[in-house]
Amino acid sequence: MRFYLIGAGFISRTHAEAIYKKLPSEEVELKVAEPFEKSLAEFIAAFPNAIGYGDAAEMLSESPREDDIVIVGTPPAVHFELAMLGLASGRHVLCEKPLVMDKQQSELLLQEAKSRSLWLGCCSNRFLGDAKIEAVRELLGQRKLGEPYKATFIHRNERGRPGIEYQPWSRWFLDRSRSGGGVLIDWGPYDIALLNQLFAPVQVDVLSAWTARPLTQVDPTDCVNDVEQHVAAMLRYHTADGKQLMVHYERCNVTHGAPYTTTEIEGTEGAVSWDSYFSGDSVTYGRDLEGSRTSETHTYSNPEGTFGFMDNPVRYFIDKVKSDSAYALVNEQAAFNFQCMMAIYACAETREPQTVRLEGAPV
Ligand SMILES: NC(=O)c1ccc[n+]([C@@H]2O[C@H](COP(=O)([O-])OP(=O)(O)OC[C@H]3O[C@@H](n4cnc5c(N)ncnc54)[C@H](O)[C@@H]3O)[C@@H](O)[C@H]2O)c1
Structure with missing residues (x-):
């Protein structure tokens, strides 16, 4: 599967770890877009097989495949535009929490996902599936x-x-x-x-x-x-x-x-x-x-x-894209x-x- 991370900060590193835990490394193609060179370099040092980009649009410009996943891991102010970019590139999008900044943005994203028959996911399910719950x-x-x-x-x-x-x-x-x-x-x-x-x-x-x-x-x-x-x-x-x-x-x-x-x-x-x-x-x-x-x-x-709770959003979303996930x-x-x-x-x-x-x- 191909994964396109946007943002190379703290949370994207946990997503990259989860991806490699969930899937054998030979099944994973990981790309990451991050405008700050230092953050990008640190990410690539931690995940040497990842391919880095300075710009998300450039990273997403190649043709999509059915099970490609974009993961938005930036501060919330840019979740909407980057999730929209991911959907517009023809890919399923998993967005960090909070999904966006306001109600209208959530409606527009949902509309975009549905019109393209794509999944728009949110990482707010980290604690679902916990044994005590x-x-x-x-x-x-x-x-x-x-x-x-x-x-x-x-x-x-x-x-x-x-x-x-x-x-x-x-x-x-x-x-x-x-x-x-x-x-x-x-x-x-x-x-x-x-x-x-x-x-x-x-x-x-x-x-x-x-x-x-x-x-x-x-x-x-x-x-x-x-x-x-x-x-x-x-x-x-x-x-x-x-x-x-x-x-x-x-x-x-x-x-x-x-x-x-x-x-x-x-x-x-x-x-x-x-x-x-x-x-x-x-x-x-x-x-x-x-x-x-x-x-x-x-x-x-x-x-x-x-798997720990930080791995849950990605592993559940991969399951959803491949077949289904509760x-x-x-x-x-x-x-x-x-x-x-x-x-x-x-x-x-x-x-x-x-x-x-x-x-x-x-x-
Ligand atoms: N830190 C946590 O423990 C934690 C836990 C769960 C969820 N989250 C969520 O994850 C998201 C990111 O948080 P974080 O802690 O990783 O922040 P962070 O500051 O560590 O990293 C954010 C990264 O996004 C990059 N970025 C900003 N604009 C960008 C753009 N247009 N394109 C590409 N990259 C861009 C920044 O340069 C930075 O490297 C937030 O929505 C936050 O709520 C964080």
């Missing part, structure tokens, strides 16, 4: 919770701002015009991908939302720093069978309050809570037993082997998930509730 899905599928009515999805991180505490050399994360936003645009794609996989909503209402930017004594003053680092929203999910469920969502990358995580679903007959993405592998199932609450906790580990996030679902996230921003900004519907879902 599969265990939660199984409890839901077996209706062990009865009717789920509330999900609590809170991740409060004391200090973890990209561009400051994390990857401090990539200051673009702090500049809204380049990143699209702060903690919501950074973590929201993963969180929404997971919530939307668990509950399969056809419509999401954002009933209320707010954002904030707590300050610290190490906030940089030599660059733009205008993104939110704390967000919360109350969401109402509507499923295809007419059911509703409330989602209490909160994320922060910096707080002067206490850090904690709560990931829990409550239903009429039971509840399930699980460890956050990184903190562990346990899932706790609580229910009633003769009038008292009883609970059991099990741990679920991912199979020992080659975890690839593509086309309507990718656009819908992105629009759910943008509706949280819109609600926080306008203080008006917002509604997003999955394209093609029955009314």
